[in-house]
Amino acid sequence: MLISTLPIRIYYEDTDAGGIVYYANYLKFFERGRTEFLREYDIQQDTLLQQNIAFVVKKVEMDCIKAARFNQLINVETEVTSYRKASLMFTQKIFNDSRELLCQADTLIACVNLQKMKPNAIPTEIIEVITRAR
Numbered sequence: 001m002l003i004s005t006l007p008i009r010i011y012y013e014d015t016d017a018g019g020i021v022y023y024a025n026y027l028k029f030f031e032r033g034r035t036e037f038l039r040e041y042d043i044q045q046d047t048l049l050q051q052n053i054a055f056v057v058k059k060v061e062m063d064c065i066k067a068a069r070f071n072q073l074i075n076v077e078t079e080v081t082s083y084r085k086a087s088l089m090f091t092q093k094i095f096n097d098s099r100e101l102l103c104q105a106d107t108l109i110a111c112v113n114l115q116k117m118k119p120n121a122i123p124t125e126i127i128e129v130i131t132r133a134r
Contacts, residue, residue, distance in 0.1 A: 005075050005077050008029055008032065008075075009072075009074075010068055011070075015070045027105075030094075033078040033092050034055075034090055034107070034109070043126055052115050055088070056110050060105055060108075063103065064103050065104070066096075066101070068096065072096055074094050074095065076094050077093045083130055089108055
């Protein structure tokens with residue numbers, strides 16, 4: 001399986017008044033992780049956008065297990081766990097530097113044609129990258 005790891009430092013702006021990461025920011029960390037996953041495997045979203053193809057979040061199931069805190073270094077691990085003709089399922093986990101699981105999410109991403117705002121088949125080259133690792 002293809003797994004990408006993105007290190008992120010928790011900044012003050014990511015936290016609430018108690019120095020704990022605000023829950024919605026985990027979604028931002030997961031978004032960055034998916035973007036870097038695609039980039040790491042040479043899938044260029046700007047090229048896809050020029051072709052009127054985009055990936056959009058359809059569904060997220062997130063479980064916050066333990067708090068991340070100001071100034072911690074966390075790692076966002078991202079992998080594609082399944083795919084269909086026009087969607088990808090990403091499983092993502094956030095760990096602290098002791099490898100304690102802090103948060104996890106399963107995110108269903110739809111591939112859409114931006115002009116029509118309708119589902120679009122995932123380009124073949126992306127499916128080839130994903131299936132090569134299975």
